[in-house]
Structures are given as C-alpha cells and as structure tokens.
Amino acid sequence: MDFDLTEDQRMIRDAARRMTEETLTPLLAREPQDQPLSKAAMQEVYGYLSDFGITAMRLPAEQGGSGMTMVDYGLIMEQLPPVIGLSLISHDGSTTRISTGATPELRAAHVPDLIAGRKIACTATSEANAGSNSNAISTRLEQDRGMLRITGRKMWITNASVADVFVVTCTSGVDERGKPRNHRVLVERNTPGVEVTEIPLTGLRQGHLSEVSLDGVEVPEGNAIGEPGDAGRFMTLVWNGNRPLLGLSALSIARRAFDMAREHCGTRQQFGRLLSQMQLIQQDLSEIETLIESGRLLCLSALHAMDRDRRANGTSAMAKKFATANANRAIDLAMQLHGALGITTELGIEQMWRDARIFQVPDGTMGILSLIHGRELTSKAAF
Ligand SMILES: Cc1cc2nc3c(=O)[nH]c(=O)nc-3n(C[C@H](O)[C@H](O)[C@H](O)COP(=O)(O)OP(=O)(O)OC[C@H]3O[C@@H](n4cnc5c(N)ncnc54)[C@H](O)[C@@H]3O)c2cc1C
Known part of the structure; x- marks a missing residue:
C-alpha cells in the first residue's frame, strides 16, 4: 500500500490549486457573496473548468472525457471552491448519464458542448x-x-x-x-x-x-x-462516486478552518500564555486534524476501490457520512477556538460552518447512508 501521491497526481493537484487561486477565487470574490452566481459568471467558470479538462471527469478519454481516475477527481475536488465543486459533480454526473445512455444523435447534439463548457x-x-x-x-x-x-x-x-x-x-x-x-x-x-x-x-x-x-x-x-426501468441502477452508479467527492469537498472547508485556528492559537494570548501552549487547546487542534485526515483517508479509499472496479456502495456511503460529520465537527471546534471572533460574520468561519452543513443532505442523508451501509453489511434492506 502506497500513501504517497504519484508525480502525475501531484501535478494534477497543484494545477487545480493554481486554477482556484488564479481564476476561480477571484471570480467568486468579485460576485455578490450572498446570491447565486449569474449565468454569465457560471459560463466563465465552466470555460475555466473546460480549459482544465475536468468538465467530464468520469468519461473515458475516447468519449472526450478527462480519462482521469476517481482518486484524481478527489484530489481536484479538495482544491476547488466547494460551491464550484458541487456544481461540477452535478454537471459531470449528468454528462456521464447522457453520454453513456443517449442515442448517438442526442449525444452528438449535447455532449461536445457539455465537455467544452458551452452548456451546463x-x-x-x-x-x-x-x-x-x-x-x-x-x-x-x-x-x-x-x-x-x-x-x-x-x-x-x-x-x-x-x-x-x-x-x-x-x-x-x-x-x-x-x-x-x-x-x-x-x-x-x-x-x-x-x-x-x-x-x-x-x-x-x-x-x-x-x-x-x-x-x-x-x-x-x-x-x-x-x-x-433502468433509472434507479444508473443513478446509483453516479451517486456512489459523488458521495466521497462531496465528503472531500466538505473536508476542504474544514482544513481552511483548521489552518485559521492554528494561526489564531499561535498568536492569541490568555493568562499570560499563547493559547497554543495550553494542553486543552492542543487536544482540540489534535482532534480537528484527526477528524479531517481520517475522513479524507476513507473518501480516498472509496474512490480507489471504484478505480479498481470493486463494489463500493458501502464504503462510499460510509465515507460520505463520516467525512461530512467530521467536517462539521472540525469546523465547530475551530470556531470555538476563536472565541467570540469565531461567531462574527467578519472572520468567515461562520460561513464555512453554514457551507459545510449543506453537504450532509445531497446524494444521501446521514440516515440513508447508514441504511445503505447496513444493507451491504447484512444483505438486508431496511428501507
Ligand atoms: C445541496 C443539495 C443539492 C441537491 N441536489 C440535487 C440534485 O441535483 N438533483 C436531485 O434530484 N436532488 C437533489 N437534492 C435533493 C436530495 O437528494 C434530497 O434532499 C435528499 O435525498 C433527501 O430528501 P428530502 O430532502 O426529501 O428528505 P427526506 O427524504 O424527507 O428525509 C428527511 C429525514 O428523514 C430521514 N429518513 C428518510 N427515510 C428514512 C428511513 N427509511 N429510515 C430512517 N430515516 C429516514 C432522512 O435521513 C432525513 O434525515 C439536493 C439536495 C441538497 C440539499
């Protein structure tokens, strides 16, 4: 077992990070923060995603897709702004559904435009x-x-x-x-x-x-x-892939909150000492990173199973449930480490808290993910 990224994976991750820093984050910053992005802004986003070759992540290269693995997809998802990551998962999943099930004429009418980011x-x-x-x-x-x-x-x-x-x-x-x-x-x-x-x-x-x-x-x-009659089966295939991707996106928010908490605890003093010198603070920081890293490993392992064509219904459900719960807990702890500052709107952690909460519902609520996992463990459907 090798936990190190390959050279190609490092390049993909770094390129995704650069795209986010240089194009996507400035675009989001320029638009109103509390309203859905305009269609024009979304077309610009999809232009960047298409230039980067990730509008059809799950399609094989011979169908015009990225030809990348699900683990690659996960590494990219960790770098994308979550609001764009969620949109991409929907676009890419829908494009996959169309490309694999539509007639050649219907495919020709839409899939090239979807890959080029001209359509969403x-x-x-x-x-x-x-x-x-x-x-x-x-x-x-x-x-x-x-x-x-x-x-x-x-x-x-x-x-x-x-x-x-x-x-x-x-x-x-x-x-x-x-x-x-x-x-x-x-x-x-x-x-x-x-x-x-x-x-x-x-x-x-x-x-x-x-x-x-x-x-x-x-x-x-x-x-x-x-x-x-095939809708249920084909939807499930895409949902299995979506779940760990959503988990990784939620955890990427938690990672930002964690970085802020570490920085804050390294500069804020109380009782004549830095917060970071206090044992209970170190316990919280340790807890936050453990939540993030353990959730991340489970998501990447579910994606890796899919890349190996192994059944991943249970792993993928378990990964999303664990990762999104961990992300919410980690952000809550990071917020607490900031004291009153953490709950101001100025600092931005409260927005992370609201953003991460969203991930516990789509593509399987926490309860339904437990039932999917339970069905895999017992071969009995309880729903
Ligand atoms: C951000 C976001 C994006 C979404 N995107 C899409 C999309 O693109 N396309 C789309 O079609 N849908 C989408 N959805 C809808 C999403 O799939 C549903 O919200 C989700 O499946 C839950 O359905 P519900 O909201 O009706 O909750 P309900 O099904 O009413 O569930 C309510 C509660 O009851 C629990 N529950 C339900 N059944 C059982 C059971 N048998 N045993 C125990 N507990 C149970 C659930 O876990 C949950 O806690 C999206 C939702 C969100 C929040």
Whole structure:
C-alpha cells in the first residue's frame, strides 16, 4: 500500500490549486457573496473548468472525457471552491448519464458542448414527496405520436437555474412485477412548459438549488436516455462516486478552518500564555486534524476501490457520512477556538460552518447512508 501521491497526481493537484487561486477565487470574490452566481459568471467558470479538462471527469478519454481516475477527481475536488465543486459533480454526473445512455444523435447534439463548457447540465430526480425514496417519484411520462410528454415538479435541483440541459427522472407506472418503471429523459431548458425557481439556502449561497416545474413538456422520443426501468441502477452508479467527492469537498472547508485556528492559537494570548501552549487547546487542534485526515483517508479509499472496479456502495456511503460529520465537527471546534471572533460574520468561519452543513443532505442523508451501509453489511434492506 502506497500513501504517497504519484508525480502525475501531484501535478494534477497543484494545477487545480493554481486554477482556484488564479481564476476561480477571484471570480467568486468579485460576485455578490450572498446570491447565486449569474449565468454569465457560471459560463466563465465552466470555460475555466473546460480549459482544465475536468468538465467530464468520469468519461473515458475516447468519449472526450478527462480519462482521469476517481482518486484524481478527489484530489481536484479538495482544491476547488466547494460551491464550484458541487456544481461540477452535478454537471459531470449528468454528462456521464447522457453520454453513456443517449442515442448517438442526442449525444452528438449535447455532449461536445457539455465537455467544452458551452452548456451546463443538471439531473432532476427529487420531488417534494420523493426525496430519500427516489423510487417514489410521481413526475409522469406519457408517450404520444412519437413524442414524450412530462408533467411534474422537481425539488432541490443543483445547477437547474443555470442549466441548459436537464436529465429528468420520470415514471410511466409499474412493470409486470409491480416495480416502478422509471425513465430518464433529456429536456432542454428552453422547451415550453419548463419553469425554474431558485430556493435560497443557509450555505453555499453563490450556488444554485432550484424547484423545476414541468408542465406538459414535450420532447421527441429520441430524448429518452437508456432503457425504461433502468433509472434507479444508473443513478446509483453516479451517486456512489459523488458521495466521497462531496465528503472531500466538505473536508476542504474544514482544513481552511483548521489552518485559521492554528494561526489564531499561535498568536492569541490568555493568562499570560499563547493559547497554543495550553494542553486543552492542543487536544482540540489534535482532534480537528484527526477528524479531517481520517475522513479524507476513507473518501480516498472509496474512490480507489471504484478505480479498481470493486463494489463500493458501502464504503462510499460510509465515507460520505463520516467525512461530512467530521467536517462539521472540525469546523465547530475551530470556531470555538476563536472565541467570540469565531461567531462574527467578519472572520468567515461562520460561513464555512453554514457551507459545510449543506453537504450532509445531497446524494444521501446521514440516515440513508447508514441504511445503505447496513444493507451491504447484512444483505438486508431496511428501507
Ligand atoms: C445541496 C443539495 C443539492 C441537491 N441536489 C440535487 C440534485 O441535483 N438533483 C436531485 O434530484 N436532488 C437533489 N437534492 C435533493 C436530495 O437528494 C434530497 O434532499 C435528499 O435525498 C433527501 O430528501 P428530502 O430532502 O426529501 O428528505 P427526506 O427524504 O424527507 O428525509 C428527511 C429525514 O428523514 C430521514 N429518513 C428518510 N427515510 C428514512 C428511513 N427509511 N429510515 C430512517 N430515516 C429516514 C432522512 O435521513 C432525513 O434525515 C439536493 C439536495 C441538497 C440539499
């Protein structure tokens, strides 16, 4: 077992860090801090991500993708601003779904633009009454004279308000065994009947999370992706990859909070001594770094298992649950080490606290991740 990065991995990580420092961070700083980025700003972001070759991380190079490994993806995710990382995971996952399941014509119409960052993608599955239980979706699919008609409402959709292309999960009822026959259909943003409303969040406020209304939206039959009934299986494949990536992104916020806490404790004096000289402070600093590093190792090991084509449903669920919980605990401790300063809006740790909290919900809540892991351990589904 080798815990050292290869030369290529170091280069990828360093290049991602440079891109963040030189282009993405200044772009985010220039835009309003408490509002979703404009479409123009997001197009600029995707231009940078495309130049860097990471808009289709999970596609093989022969399909125009990055050809990088999932561990490479994780190393990049640790360097990206979390709000951009979350958007990229949605775009890349949606692009993968389209590229692997669409007809050659549909693929040709969208995938090159998605890779070039000229279009942004999202996937719309969740609904007000179908969150953790994604099989319970009620967005209806009807076939009529060569057209597909979709009617329903989707909730909590990342990227939707800036996306050009939506992968919509919808249902045509149940199959002969009584199982939901769920489909994936590509819908373009400018199709009549599509409406998007932004939902304000506590954290990652420059990001985009929306409600999407589909009111009798009609698209050609050729916009179907994959086979009827395969939606659940293909969604799960992408979710497995997303989970450790989200964990690493949350931990990257915790790492920044930790660096600030170390710096603060090395300069702040109380009782005539530096905070960093006190035993309980050292215990907290040790605890924070242990939380970050242990979460990180579990995420990287889940990604490594995927690169080896091993089943990673349990590891990936365990990694996201552990890493996002650790990130939240670590940031809370770092905040506490700053005393009153930690809870001011001026310092920025309270924003990290709000941002990191968001990661405990998408692609599996903490409870659902336990149930996925439990199912792997016992071969019994409890949900
Ligand atoms: C930032 C963000 C981005 C998102 N992006 C997307 C996206 O791009 N596309 C998309 O389709 N969706 C997206 N979602 C939606 C996300 O997938 C859902 O919010 C998530 O699956 C949980 O569903 P819910 O919010 O309806 O919670 P619920 O399912 O109502 O869960 C509420 C609580 O009940 C618990 N619970 C539920 N069932 C059980 C059970 N059987 N046993 C024990 N506890 C249970 C959960 O763990 C949770 O704590 C996003 C959400 C967020 C916050």
